[in-house]
Amino acid sequence: MTTHRIGPPPPAFNLPPVPGTRPHPLQAAALGALWAATRVGMLALLLVDRVGDTGVAGEVHTLYRRWYEQLVQGAFPLDDVTWQYPPGAALVFLSPGALPWLTYFQAFVALTLAADAVITLALARAGVRGAWLWVCGLPLMLHLPYARYDVQVTAVAVLALLAVRNRPLIGGALAGLGAMIKVWPLLTVLGTPRGRTTRAAWISAAASAAALLAVLSLAFTHSLDFLRQQGARGVQIESLGGTALQLARKAGWPGSVRYQYGAFEFVGPHVPSVARISLLLTVAAVCWLLLWRLRASRWTPATPFDAAFAAVLLFTVTSRVISPQYLIWLLGLAAVCLTSRHTTQRPVALLMLPAAALSALAYPVLYDDVLAGSPRGLLLMVVRNGLLLAAALLSCRRLWAASAGRAG
Incomplete structure (x- = not known):
């Protein structure tokens, strides 16, 4: 007699590892x-x-x-x-x-x-x-x-x-x-x-x-x-807020760049307002993550990976500071996402490759252009930061749709 299982299937979080995810000896050697x-x-x-x-x-x-x-x-x-x-x-x-x-x-x-x-x-x-x-x-x-x-x-x-x-x-x-x-x-x-x-x-x-x-x-x-030093940080030139201020300089804004608190930051009118907006956006990111956590109802083996990646992307793009080494974090988290076939973040993870390359161009290769706000340096920062912003929005959208959005 055939015995049928009664009740819901086991959760996807307990699925066995997918065969072939670990490298073949030749692949491991390569x-x-x-x-x-x-x-x-x-x-x-x-x-x-x-x-x-x-x-x-x-x-x-x-x-x-x-x-x-x-x-x-x-x-x-x-x-x-x-x-x-x-x-x-x-x-x-x-x-x-x-x-x-x-x-x-x-x-x-x-x-x-x-x-x-x-x-x-x-x-x-x-x-x-x-x-x-x-x-x-x-x-x-x-x-x-x-x-x-x-x-x-x-x-x-x-x-x-x-x-x-x-x-x-x-x-x-x-x-x-x-x-x-x-x-x-x-x-x-x-x-x-x-x-x-x-x-x-x-x-x-x-x-x-x-x-x-x-x-x-x-x-x-x-x-x-x-804590005292961290709270005094301003708007670094490589952040999204810094890119907005660089664009404002081209339109006649009288601010300038100064080395302070271990980084090159903008000084001048409206800089504190830009810093406050960045902090408000970070608070909004926290609220969105809390809402996602409350609404999430479907977990897969990759959900912890995807959520961590999306969260760090959000905090990166809303930060007053985006140092180039932040891409090291994002590459590591993107790589963890790709270890699971259940991840929703595959296209976002791949975006980290051009973002990393552009960050290396920004520093150290073309840093003088970035500091001066030359057309080449400004274009570089607009593209890099635009890529990170698009990646953050896409990451959140895919995470929400997979775990908190309407099923099916």
């Missing part, structure tokens, strides 16, 4: 060879980069090294307007000290390369399409990724997202740790399915963040000084 070749090229660019306080690597040589020397004394940078990061970032800036046989710069780059390899391996195990996007996408940013600490942050976020589905406690803990390093990894738990998974992930994230903050507050002084 992926590894491409990773090695492109990373050698990125390192070569880094070696010929100008040394000292100029060039892409200048932040590691001077700023990161200065922070390291202050942190080893047991204090966060005091009255330093360039220190705008949560206290967990200290762990990244102190980590080169674990390789004392190398210079600070060499150790930092070696650890960044190791984080890149971890991301690649984790993505290859989860779904080879995502690994290909990451391996091919990161070199489009030239050597910048190895001269910033965003690869390490992205590694924490990628591991958190990949873990949260089956191991919500681990995924949540990683998300909480990542939030203490650079805030945005906390968004990796936004799209967890309701019920036990969400409770486990969110409680774990809160507990790990609180535990790390407590440890760092005991070990260092001035652990929350970054």
